[in-house]
Amino acid sequence: xxxxxxxxxxxxxxxxxxxxxxxxxxxxxxxxxxxxxxxxxxxxxxxxxxxxxxxxxxxxxxxxxxxxxxxxxxxxxxxxxxxxxxxxxxxxxxxxxxxxxxxxxxxxxxxxxxxxxxxxxxxxxxxxxxxxxxxxxxxxxxxxxxxxxxxxxxxxxxxxxxxxxxxxxxxxxxxxxxxxxxxxxxxxxxxxxxxxxxxxxxxxxxxxxxxxxxxxxxxxxxxxxxxxxxxxxxxxxxxxxxxxxxxxxxxxxxxxxxxxxx
Amino acid sequence: xxxxxxxxxxxxxxxxxxxxxxxxxxxxxxxxxxxxxxxxxxxxxxxxxxxxxxxxxxxxxxxxxxxxxxxxxxxxxxxxxxxxxxxxxxxxxxxxxxxxxxxxxxxxxxxxxxxxxxxxxxxxxxxxxxxxxxxxxxxxxxxxxxxxxxxxxxxxxxxxxxxxxxxxxxxxxxxxxxxxxxxxxxxxxxxxxxxxxxxxxxxxxxxxxxxxxxxxxxxxxxxxxxxxxxxxxxxxxxxxxxxxxxxxxxxxxxxxxxxxxxxxxxxxxxxxxxxxxxxxxxxxxxxxxxxxxxxxxxxxxxxxxxxxxxxxxxxxxxxxxxxxxxxxxxxxxxxxxxxxxxxxxxxxxxxxx
Ligand SMILES: Nc1ncnc2c1ncn2[C@@H]1O[C@H](COP(=O)(O)OP(=O)(O)O)[C@@H](O)[C@H]1O
Ligand SMILES: [Mg+2]
Numbered sequence: 001x002x003x004x005x006x007x008x009x010x011x012x013x014x015x016x017x018x019x020x021x022x023x024x025x026x027x028x029x030x031x032x033x034x035x036x037x038x039x040x041x042x043x044x045x046x047x048x049x050x051x052x053x054x055x056x057x058x059x060x061x062x063x064x065x066x067x068x069x070x071x072x073x074x075x076x077x078x079x080x081x082x083x084x085x086x087x088x089x090x091x092x093x094x095x096x097x098x099x100x101x102x103x104x105x106x107x108x109x110x111x112x113x114x115x116x117x118x119x120x121x122x123x124x125x126x127x128x129x130x131x132x133x134x135x136x137x138x139x140x141x142x143x144x145x146x147x148x149x150x151x152x153x154x155x156x157x158x159x160x161x162x163x164x165x166x167x168x169x170x171x172x173x174x175x176x177x178x179x180x181x182x183x184x185x186x187x188x189x190x191x192x193x194x195x196x197x198x199x200x201x202x203x204x205x206x207x208x209x210x211x212x213x214x215x216x217x218x219x220x221x222x223x224x225x226x227x228x229x230x231x232x233x234x235x236x237x238x239x240x241x242x243x244x245x246x247x248x249x250x251x252x253x254x255x256x257x258x259x260x261x262x
Numbered sequence: 263x264x265x266x267x268x269x270x271x272x273x274x275x276x277x278x279x280x281x282x283x284x285x286x287x288x289x290x291x292x293x294x295x296x297x298x299x300x301x302x303x304x305x306x307x308x309x310x311x312x313x314x315x316x317x318x319x320x321x322x323x324x325x326x327x328x329x330x331x332x333x334x335x336x337x338x339x340x341x342x343x344x345x346x347x348x349x350x351x352x353x354x355x356x357x358x359x360x361x362x363x364x365x366x367x368x369x370x371x372x373x374x375x376x377x378x379x380x381x382x383x384x385x386x387x388x389x390x391x392x393x394x395x396x397x398x399x400x401x402x403x404x405x406x407x408x409x410x411x412x413x414x415x416x417x418x419x420x421x422x423x424x425x426x427x428x429x430x431x432x433x434x435x436x437x438x439x440x441x442x443x444x445x446x447x448x449x450x451x452x453x454x455x456x457x458x459x460x461x462x463x464x465x466x467x468x469x470x471x472x473x474x475x476x477x478x479x480x481x482x483x484x485x486x487x488x489x490x491x492x493x494x495x496x497x498x499x500x501x502x503x504x505x506x507x508x509x510x511x512x513x514x515x516x517x518x519x520x521x522x523x524x525x526x527x528x529x530x531x532x533x534x535x536x537x538x539x540x541x542x543x544x545x546x547x548x549x550x551x552x553x554x555x556x557x558x559x560x561x562x563x564x565x566x567x568x569x570x571x572x573x574x575x576x577x578x579x580x581x582x583x584x585x586x587x588x589x590x591x592x593x594x595x596x597x598x599x600x601x602x603x604x605x606x607x608x609x610x611x612x613x614x615x
Binding site: 091 | 279281282464466467469479481537
């Protein structure tokens with residue numbers, strides 16, 4: 001059984017078909033890449049997995065259990081974490097508070113215990129603070145831990161957002177273009193973090209990324225979306241030699257060339 | 263020994279526990295104790311009238327902290343505070359006067375009943391946002407006030423109800439000073455509880471709901487649960503404030519809880535600072551004392567303009583509105599922010615850049 005099974009998922013927005021019978025499987029412990037041109041439906045696919053969008057038909061199973069119908073917070077509790085394409089951090093909170101928030105589903109103390117801050121709640125805060133500090137060390141963001149997130153550079157915010165998702169101790173991590181808009185040095189750092197997350201923390205990752213070099217190097221399996229349809233699924237080698245994928249990508253490249261020469 | 267006038271250039275903590283303390287720097291901790299000491303000594307040095315004003319400020323502060331939890335920290339606007347104060351006041355009145363329960367049991371029950379009513383009216387917040395939620399809470403205000411006005415058997419209708427000052431053993435809280443200490447104690451409790459709340463799991467979830475609904479949900483926060491919880495805990499404090507007010511003035515009637523009161527409380531947290539516990543107190547003091555100060559000014563002006571007194575009501579409303587607008591435009595983060603700026607400039611003085 002695969003960790004995540006996406007089976008004939010279709011998604012409509014009014015008359016627009018954003019996803020059409022998409023199928024793929026993500027194995028436990030792999031880095032899985034979701035690629036395709038802008039508007040292909042990659043982000044929509046992740047939204048279906050995290051529960052922000054409800055597909056009109058199909059099935060998404062996580063560890064064999066059906067996810068569709070569950071609200072997003074229950075899917076998070078099952079161990080699915082997410083970093084967004086457009087940064088969705090809590091801007092007024094500090095880096096530390098954002099990461100502590102990431103541990104929400106791993107913590108227990110409620111309103112009364114928190115307000116009274118008695119033994120159990122205080123101990124829990126300290127324990128989880130330790131887990132969060134580990135992530136802070138891992139992502140090399142020690143110097144900014146008390147900074148409000150809104151004051152940080154774009155690259156750092158992206159990194160903090162990955163950290164917040166990681167704080168959930170996820171089994172499945174969804175990364176939506178974590179390197180978009182970064183310079184090459186930041187990109188390299190992020191690629192290294194993704195490899196380390198995968199190897200040291202034993203996290204399965206679904207990665208959306210446009211840089212083909214990075215995708216081919218990092219991922220074990222790739223699914224290619226085009227206009228909401230899955231036009232290819234396999235290992236990097238298989239994808240590179242898949243005629244439909246080549247056609248879609250080359251076709252695009254050709255039309256771009258035609259466009260620029262005209 | 264280091265100079266007491268030099269402040270820290272950084273914070274150094276040797277354990278996460280120490281880094282997580284409410285007041286990390288000893289100097290600040292002492293300042294907090296100092297301020298508390300000043301409040302404790304206050305009634306010994308000022309007139310009874312001033313003590314009574316301080317009591318009103320303390321009660322308003324408890325209510326404002328409650329509203330700020332909901333609106334400032336969780337981002338759920340409510341125009342129903344007036345009515346929720348009423349729920350607290352009337353619950354305590356019915357429990358003590360009609361049922362003969364002790365004040366010490368009635369007060370927490372007043373908080374709990376208001377929390378329940380608040381949670382109930384908070385349920386629409388899952389679907390409604392911003393202006394639409396404001397309308398829903400306005401409906402709560404109208405429905406609750408209508409109920410109070412028309413359930414004569416329970417509430418005495420428009421005539422209102424009489425309450426007694428609490429007693430403890432043989433001691434009665436009849437004097438201004440004793441009641442001041444009672445409200446101050448509860449205010450300190452509310453302050454500490456709320457400050458703790460927002461450095462732990464539930465408080466962070468509240469703030470996350472305010473800042474980004476969707477991201478909060480994807481991080482595992484049950485929006486419905488936390489919105490309703492915010493309505494409940496917020497209304498709990500508002501209910502306490504309502505009950506304390508009732509037992510202080512010893513008479514309550516529907517007009518004490520009309521929509522004007524709701525607006526005043528919103529003004530408190532706007533002027534004090536949304537999402538700031540200490541700002542709630544600043545705002546409550548400001549709005550409570552504003553009419554008092556205006557009254558004094560008018561008395562002075564009356565010597566030259568005899569008709570000023572007649573227009574006191576209108577003048578008060580106008581100045582009130584003007585101040586709210588000025589704050590919204592020039593310091594949306596309120597008195598709490600101004601206080602922070604002031605402290606920062608003290609820290610850097612005399613090199614203020
Ligand atoms: N909330 C929405 N409402 C309407 N259309 C949407 C919405 N989200 C996505 N779409 C549409 O679905 C298609 C796929 O978008 P998206 O998943 O963001 O693509 P990608 O992430 O691959 O660039 C686009 O045509 C987009 O306009
Ligand atoms: Mg996208």
